Amino acid sequence: MKKILNEHLKQQLISDNHFNDLFSTDMSAKTQLISVPAGGYIIENTKRPAYLFYLVRGKAKLYDAQSNGKTVLIDFFTPPCFMGEMELLDPDSEPFSMQAIEDCLFLALPIDQYQNQLLSDTIFLRHICLYLAHKEARDVRTASKNQSFTLNQRLAAFILLTEHNGTYNERHTQVAQYLGVSYRHLLYVLAAFVDQGYLVKHGRHDYQIANREKLMALSSEIRNEPK
Amino acid sequence: MKKILNEHLKQQLISDNHFNDLFSTDMSAKTQLISVPAGGYIIENTKRPAYLFYLVRGKAKLYDAQSNGKTVLIDFFTPPCFMGEMELLDPDSEPFSMQAIEDCLFLALPIDQYQNQLLSDTIFLRHICLYLAHKEARDVRTASKNQSFTLNQRLAAFILLTEHNGTYNERHTQVAQYLGVSYRHLLYVLAAFVDQGYLVKHGRHDYQIANREKLMALSSEIRNEPK
DNA sequence: TGGTAAGTATGAGAAATCTCACACTTGGAG
DNA sequence: CTCCAAGTGTGAGATTTCTCATACTTACCA
CATH class of the missing domain: 1.10.10.10 (Winged helix-like DNA-binding domain superfamily/Winged helix DNA-binding domain)
Structure with missing residues (x-):
């Protein structure tokens, strides 16, 4: 995981993905551009992630770490999507791992610094709600279809x-x-x-x-x- | 669908289900107790529901109305759970139907009256987010397991x-x-x-x-x- | 250095599930 | 009242998928 100090690229990704529309205030200055190489971990096992990630490029996969030490492949992610929102919302959520399949680029916000602000931002919360509601609806339909x-x-x-x-x-x-x-x-x-x-x-x-x-x-x- | 005018039962259900914890202000007075008999519709086809429902008793099922007029069974609901939150969040969401399997009891909030208030209530939004995030996590695991x-x-x-x-x-x-x-x-x-x-x-x-x-x-x- | 767990690999028979074909019933629409 | 679409019901053969048994390889740990 590496911070990328390319202000121009960052601004372009923010604008391309309408990242600022997700919040009630301009988060550009607080947003960091982070890259994870293919195979690298975005969120590691039991470690609470330091950022709320917004995937803008690449592919990633989600593992569940079971109590017996085994890991189970759970789900896949392609842009645009949030990662780490569960940790932001629920400090007691279970541990899991997120790994990059391809080189990934994220717009990222440090959780410890902005958690309170984000959880009080109704525009952001509405976007997360909508994102989750749509994801859920899509997944249920997909799962139902997949069986066939x-x-x-x-x-x-x-x-x-x-x-x-x-x-x-x-x-x-x-x-x-x-x-x-x-x-x-x-x-x-x-x-x-x-x-x-x-x-x-x-x-x-x-x-x-x-x-x-x-x-x-x-x-x-x-x-x-x-x- | 019938309103139930039993203040005592309503208060008990509100307290049993910690309904007030979901909001930043006491919604008791604004909450209605609604029953739907087995087989009845909670949300009908293309009709936007008038309430945000919180299922406290009974079982229900969700249908998706397809463009060709067919309906597809999508998902099932048991207490406690929200229904109609998608409509509250996204005015452009697709139509669907929700039908009671058993007699159902709901704590319900009129959407048109309280939509703005709810969408500005960060405690409520956080609860919806958490609810959706957990539901999603559970569903994905279940779907993955079900195949086996x-x-x-x-x-x-x-x-x-x-x-x-x-x-x-x-x-x-x-x-x-x-x-x-x-x-x-x-x-x-x-x-x-x-x-x-x-x-x-x-x-x-x-x-x-x-x-x-x-x-x-x-x-x-x-x-x-x-x- | 050897042992053990996990992953890879393959065969053979059994079980789960599908497709297709066909017949009967039922509830509306005209 | 008749017709038609949708649902119900059943048979037979084909395909998908599973279970079990058995080896070999690799990585790692004591």
Whole structure:
């Protein structure tokens, strides 16, 4: 995690993402530009994050740290979205981890400094409410729809979501758990993708996307709104 | 939908559910007690609800009205929970329907009268935020877990959730869609439940629960937190 | 340096679930 | 009253996915 001291870029991102509309006062001066490289942690395990993050570029994933020490893949994030809002709102919330899939750029506000101000800012709170309400509505619909699809389709979508520079290299065990299928079946379908030339296996852990169009075709039915 | 003029019951429900803690000022006097009978509509199709509801007793279900006129079962609600908060927050939100499964009791605040006040009440907004954030977190975990269970287990949980006085009578077509399985398979499992004596079929549309313990055993693995 | 846990890998048979085809019932709309 | 759409019901074969068993590899720790 690194602060980026590029005032011009910061201002442009703030304006591109209408960041100031989220608050009742101009937060530009208080906002920091932060980058996290692919694979880096944005929020670590049990550590309370120091910032409220607003993702403007990149992809990230959310883990849940279970009591037994295991971690479970929970959800994915793409811009624009908040991260760390749960910690801002609820000091007693459970620990979890947030990790960058691609290089990520954030507009970030130091929590300890501005927590009180943010929690008293009705415009900000309304935006968070709306964000959460919409996210919830979307997730419920997506979850309901997802059940109807075969692992072929869901895996294609998953690969495209988590791929980085054309390379897919998630842990099979975690993915199987996240997609709700057996490890065995995941490997079958992965092998089938290689067979059919959609992926090429490199070494033990990396798969290179060889036919992105086909993967997109497979996954397209999931993303599209029903007519 | 009926207003209930029972001041004593209202005060008791307000106190039992710590309703006043949700706001920065005492809303008791402004709160109405509203009941909706089983099967009745709490929020109808495209009609903007007149109240912000807080469910304190009963069960309800949420439908999504699609553009083609069809309706899709989306989610279920049990106390305590808000209903209509989306409409309060976002005047442009999509239409949907909320229907009572059992007789429901609500603490309700007229939206047109108190919308501005509520949207300026940081305590209330924080509670809504927290409610939404926790609901979201729970739903994501549940959805992820649900995939791992067989229709046997999910259907058992679903029957217990939607049952009313020991009778289950949801539309098969909707349930199949909601649970993400084919109509055919749903009927298979339902028939198996009857075979095994968990349910008894009455007429064409009603199933009576004949072995609640067994259904609870089947569904228990879903609800329990992982250790 | 060896042991152990976690991840990767594959086969074979079983269970869950789907698709398709077809028939019957029911409740409105005209 | 008739027709039609939607819901209900059932059979048979195909596909998806699971379970279990069994190896091999890798990382890490004592």
